[in-house]
Amino acid sequence: MSDMEYVGNAVYQRLHVNDHIRDLGMYIHIPFCQKRCHFCAFYLTPHREDRVQHFLSAFAQEAALYALDGTCHRFPVSTIYFGGGTPTALEPVQLTTILNRIHRYFIVDPAAEITVEADPATVSRSGLQTLRDAGVTRLSFGVQSLDKSEWQRLGRLGEMQTITRAMAYANDVGFSNVSLDVMYGLPGQTLTSWQHSLEKILELVPTHVSCYALTIEEGTKFSRDITAGRMNGHDADQETVMHEQAIAYLEQAGYHQYEVSNFAQSGWECQHNLRYWSGLDYLGLGPSAQSYVGGMRFGNIADLAGYIQCLERKQLPVDSLDTLSMADRVKERVIFGLRMNKGVPTQTFAALNNDTAWQLTVDRLMETGLLSLEREHLKATSLGRRYMDSVACQLL
Numbered sequence: 487m488s489d490m491e492y493v494g495n496a497v498y499q500r501l502h503v504n505d506h507i508r509d510l511g512m513y514i515h516i517p518f519c520q521k522r523c524h525f526c527a528f529y530l531t532p533h534r535e536d537r538v539q540h541f542l543s544a545f546a547q548e549a550a551l552y553a554l555d556g557t558c559h560r561f562p563v564s565t566i567y568f569g570g571g572t573p574t575a576l577e578p579v580q581l582t583t584i585l586n587r588i589h590r591y592f593i594v595d596p597a598a599e600i601t602v603e604a605d606p607a608t609v610s611r612s613g614l615q616t617l618r619d620a621g622v623t624r625l626s627f628g629v630q631s632l633d634k635s636e637w638q639r640l641g642r643l644g645e646m647q648t649i650t651r652a653m654a655y656a657n658d659v660g661f662s663n664v665s666l667d668v669m670y671g672l673p674g675q676t677l678t679s680w681q682h683s684l685e686k687i688l689e690l691v692p693t694h695v696s697c698y699a700l701t702i703e704e705g706t707k708f709s710r711d712i713t714a715g716r717m718n719g720h721d722a723d724q725e726t727v728m729h730e731q732a733i734a735y736l737e738q739a740g741y742h743q744y745e746v747s748n749f750a751q752s753g754w755e756c757q758h759n760l761r762y763w764s765g766l767d768y769l770g771l772g773p774s775a776q777s778y779v780g781g782m783r784f785g786n787i788a789d790l791a792g793y794i795q796c797l798e799r800k801q802l803p804v805d806s807l808d809t810l811s812m813a814d815r816v817k818e819r820v821i822f823g824l825r826m827n828k829g830v831p832t833q834t835f836a837a838l839n840n841d842t843a844w845q846l847t848v849d850r851l852m853e854t855g856l857l858s859l860e861r862e863h864l865k866a867t868s869l870g871r872r873y874m875d876s877v878a879c880q881l882l
């Protein structure tokens with residue numbers, strides 16, 4: 487038995503016997519884009535119709551494997567999230583075929599939040615109507631910037647008109663929940679151009695806004711440009727100012743910050759992402775998709791050809807598996823939970839009350855103003871959210 491077969495079987499066995507799973511979120515990785523943006527390190531491959539057809543067949547097999555012996559029929563699916571890649575690089579009817587597979591093999595909660603990430607340049611009114619009719623409830627448009635020169639530096643084709651039109655189509659066909667993603671800390675971006683992007687975003691009246699700092703990932707064009715001296719590295723101080731600018735501007739416009747990078751009008755928080763930060767279970771399907779189920783973290787192979795080959799052999803395409811101890815599960819839950827403004831209920835980590843080293847670390851982080859205890863919740867202060875990575879390392 488190969489390592490991958492062994493890992494796939496272990497995942498399957500654990501899912502089959504686990505009685506502690508209440509419900510599932512589902513992440514579906516669509517590994518296609520027209521071209522790679524200069525900052526992007528996600529697993530993807532250039533869109534080609536023959537590859538899409540092979541992917542769709544393999545995906546159907548993967549969903550069917552999880553349904554063997556009714557394994558996943560025991561857990562209702564509460565959220566579904568199509569990410570990538572660019573899900574809307576597929577035809578709308580191809581996305582609805584995937585959704586139909588999920589409905590065939592899993593029990594989907596009738597009130598499930600179903601999100602599709604979309605590139606505004608790849609949507610049409612009729613395509614969005616197809617998604618709406620298939621039960622998609624939420625769109626997340628990857629906008630990144632509202633400035634033409636910034637788009638060009640990111641290696642994207644962008645037009646304000648394209649975004650405005652995509653939002654109009656979404657409204658026309660009845661999507662009441664639409665998120666826009668923007669980025670700060672971009673090369674050449676200034677406080678003025680960032681403010682301009684934020685203002686343009688709010689003119690489009692989304693229910694939800696995600697503001698992500700640019701991270702320089704190894705293997706990207708940006709990383710190579712920095713190494714070669716063609717581009718400056720990131721300016722941490724400027725990023726902090728831009729983040730604070732976004733918080734102040736969005737909050738006064740009625741978008742409350744509920745997580746480090748996420749803002750929503752009241753009641754429109756992303757239920758799928760809240761699962762990640764709350765330590766709830768989610769299953770990832772598609773190449774490179776990650777899962778966290780019943781205390782196991784496992785990941786699919788990040789290679790379309792390898793993913794397809796596994797599924798042709800009727801094997802789960804899982805190539806990494808880590809089973810967390812109960813203490814590690816609790817620590818992770820705290821670390822992810824601290825990303826949320828509401829923090830983590832103290833009862834979440836009652837099991838660590840006898841872990842003296844951990845308690846001392848929490849005390850030290852509170853003394854240095856990075857964490858605070860309020861109404862039975864451990865929270866990151868605004869300073870703590872700025873240094874979240876360091877806080878997380880200390881708590882692990």
Ligand code: SF4
Pocket residue numbers: 518519521522523526527528530570571572605628
């Ligand atoms: S569209 Fe999104 S997933 Fe595709 S290359 Fe650009 S950032 Fe990456």
